[in-house]
Amino acid sequence: MSLEHQDAPTTPAGRTNDGAPASLTHGAGASVTMPPRGPEPQPRGAVVRGNRPIDQEEAAKRFMAAPEHLAMHDQRLWDLRQKRDRQKDTIEEWEELRQLASDIKTHTLTHLDTYLEQFEKNATANGVKVRWAKDAAEHNSIVAGILRSKNAKRLIKSKSMLTEECGFREAMAEAGVDVVETDLGERIQQLDNENPSHVVVPAVHKLRTDVAEVFSKTIGSDPNNSDVSYLTEQQREHTRPLILNADAGMTGCNFAVAETGSVVVCTNEGNADLSANTTGLHIVSVGIEKIIPNLNTLAVFVRMLSRSALGSPITQYTSHFRGPRRGAEMHIVIVDNGRTERLGMEKFWTSLKCIRCGACMNTCPVFRRSGGLSYGATYAGPIGLIIDPTFNRHKYSTLPFSSTMNGSCTNVCPVKINIHEQIASWRQVLAETHEIPAFKKTMMKAAGMLLASPKLYRASLPMADSALRYLPRFVIYNKMNTWTRGREMPHIPKETFHQWYKRTRGVNGKKK
Amino acid sequence: MSSTDSRAAIFAAIRANRPNIQPPLPEVPLFDEKAPSDLVPAFSEMLVKMGGAVLDPQGLDSLSALRSAVAGKGIIATCVPELHGDPSLQIRQILPDMDPRSLSDVEIGVVRAAFGVAETGSLCLTDDELIVNTAGYLPQHLIVLLDPAQIVANLHNAYRRPEFREHNYAVFQTGPSATADIEGVLIHGAQGVRSLRVLFCPKQN
Numbered sequence: 220m221s222l223e224h225q226d227a228p229t230t231p232a233g234r235t236n237d238g239a240p241a242s243l244t245h246g247a248g249a250s251v252t253m254p255p256r257g258p259e260p261q262p263r264g265a266v267v268r269g270n271r272p273i274d275q276e277e278a279a280k281r282f283m284a285a286p287e288h289l290a291m292h293d294q295r296l297w298d299l300r301q302k303r304d305r306q307k308d309t310i311e312e313w314e315e316l317r318q319l320a321s322d323i324k325t326h327t328l329t330h331l332d333t334y335l336e337q338f339e340k341n342a343t344a345n346g347v348k349v350r351w352a353k354d355a356a357e358h359n360s361i362v363a364g365i366l367r368s369k370n371a372k373r374l375i376k377s378k379s380m381l382t383e384e385c386g387f388r389e390a391m392a393e394a395g396v397d398v399v400e401t402d403l404g405e406r407i408q409q410l411d412n413e414n415p416s417h418v419v420v421p422a423v424h425k426l427r428t429d430v431a432e433v434f435s436k437t438i439g440s441d442p443n444n445s446d447v448s449y450l451t452e453q454q455r456e457h458t459r460p461l462i463l464n465a466d467a468g469m470t471g472c473n474f475a476v477a478e479t480g481s482v483v484v485c486t487n488e489g490n491a492d493l494s495a496n497t498t499g500l501h502i503v504s505v506g507i508e509k510i511i512p513n514l515n516t517l518a519v520f521v522r523m524l525s526r527s528a529l530g531s532p533i534t535q536y537t538s539h540f541r542g543p544r545r546g547a548e549m550h551i552v553i554v555d556n557g558r559t560e561r562l563g564m565e566k567f568w569t570s571l572k573c574i575r576c577g578a579c580m581n582t583c584p585v586f587r588r589s590g591g592l593s594y595g596a597t598y599a600g601p602i603g604l605i606i607d608p609t610f611n612r613h614k615y616s617t618l619p620f621s622s623t624m625n626g627s628c629t630n631v632c633p634v635k636i637n638i639h640e641q642i643a644s645w646r647q648v649l650a651e652t653h654e655i656p657a658f659k660k661t662m663m664k665a666a667g668m669l670l671a672s673p674k675l676y677r678a679s680l681p682m683a684d685s686a687l688r689y690l691p692r693f694v695i696y697n698k699m700n701t702w703t704r705g706r707e708m709p710h711i712p713k714e715t716f717h718q719w720y721k722r723t724r725g726v727n728g729k730k731k
Numbered sequence: 732m733s734s735t736d737s738r739a740a741i742f743a744a745i746r747a748n749r750p751n752i753q754p755p756l757p758e759v760p761l762f763d764e765k766a767p768s769d770l771v772p773a774f775s776e777m778l779v780k781m782g783g784a785v786l787d788p789q790g791l792d793s794l795s796a797l798r799s800a801v802a803g804k805g806i807i808a809t810c811v812p813e814l815h816g817d818p819s820l821q822i823r824q825i826l827p828d829m830d831p832r833s834l835s836d837v838e839i840g841v842v843r844a845a846f847g848v849a850e851t852g853s854l855c856l857t858d859d860e861l862i863v864n865t866a867g868y869l870p871q872h873l874i875v876l877l878d879p880a881q882i883v884a885n886l887h888n889a890y891r892r893p894e895f896r897e898h899n900y901a902v903f904q905t906g907p908s909a910t911a912d913i914e915g916v917l918i919h920g921a922q923g924v925r926s927l928r929v930l931f932c933p934k935q936n
Contacts, residue, residue: 295914332746401922532905534905555740
């Protein structure tokens, strides 16, 4: 936005203060009073209405109607994707590492009981108290119980998608525990009462002016100062006393190593280490799928996580918590919350391999143009499309349709989850269980007939191509065709491959 | 449901639902055939890329360089023997029974790394080196002593070392605390230290 628009316009000559025409009728007097324009307001996420299916399209449309947010978001995430590519290119064995990572996860998930038992045994031997939670509510009540037993009211924590999944902060508010997120992005989102929009960069959908507004209202920073160094420093200064006065600390877990009973946490800010090491109580939330067999396999994942996520060789801090500090307590809560059920889904169980790097989000054209909050679920982007319906098939029934099926997510996934194929499988499953809208069903039925018959498909192509060439723009770029929203159609070839082949090679395949 | 009941329910569900295949655990190679013989330049290059710096002794011996880097800079917290017994410095010795919060007013922390990783420019610090773990996070700045002989080629080699089996806390620190959470602008000193410098210095025994 250019700066001249930011000055509040004065009432033009010939207008009264409320904008009504006065006696003057010449040019200047005829112009209306424009409302003052500040920075572009942040588009908010999907409207969640109970159990009703999320309208991702509606929220995406609002995101795309905010040009500055859209441009920053798209560029920032594409930049992360490009940095990831540059890192990948420096590692000769990258593809080998991806295969190893995928195979290690396959092995571990098919031997999950063995490794969980080993992890529990070793962690317990190290002096850690291990508990088990079947679902979100049990996780929250176990943590509340531990805090209550220590009379802990002030909890500092680092980012954890599992605690987001569990609605942890809301539950703690009810239990009278004051939770402070210590990751900058997560703190911004907490102060703005919004969910993280991305698993690695929670506030990536916000402009610095949005952050300045949030901070000015909550931690008393200067509302007109949106300098990033200033905002970051404001958060550091505001959070530090909260860290020093906390009663307990909490972290998530990136990897739980069965061989040693340790949990590994990766951050760039060092906030997990502060959360874990400053108070006398460290609580760790771990999803059952975070287990890996041993330290040799840990190396594979640590080499890939930050390279895939942010395009940096490693996070600034990779922390290994094997047992409590002298004089302190360490508790680990191991959580199922739908994971064992997912393990039994033939087409979808490999989604449990996910290490939450966010590479699929960064590369996804839909995610980059719609923002993570448009998905109205804990997990956004391609990985969200295949995980969210396992939590609630009806509410998230529309999400698997928010994909162009380009397969880029699958190509960048460090653990080789066939994300785009699972998206297609979900569409099928949802269609079979009548969870998809009637309009999409009709379209898919027609497409299905066409694609099932090679003859019909080939016959339809030249027609569709020439139609695309001659149809007026408004027919192709209309409301029904969501594909062309924010996107140009590809250049139409003059003839199809089969027409070219027939023309140049004839019927017997020999060159004419 | 008690945590024990939930444990039983989770294991029962895993055994009932897990895919019926038995793929082996793959062997993980070391991937270090092409590692350079001198790992110090590779380590230093990555350290700088990750926002850290090498403390250049500028002709001094390493201990004199360390003393001049911390002299007059406020409270220095350390447990390295190299800095002990110098009355001209404001040294606070880190002791095992210290309150972790008591290091919040420290300007510079000085610690020794167990080893370094050339692939990433990372330093491994354990609870043996830190004594009080917050010594790696609450000071405004950190100086890390690293024995140049204690650098491994990559993370595969790093994880074969004993530190991760023997210590309750071990961390790879790679440069200072950083964030790019607002519009991708990189800022050092998010919650932890604002700067991290490495001084190459063989360990005295």
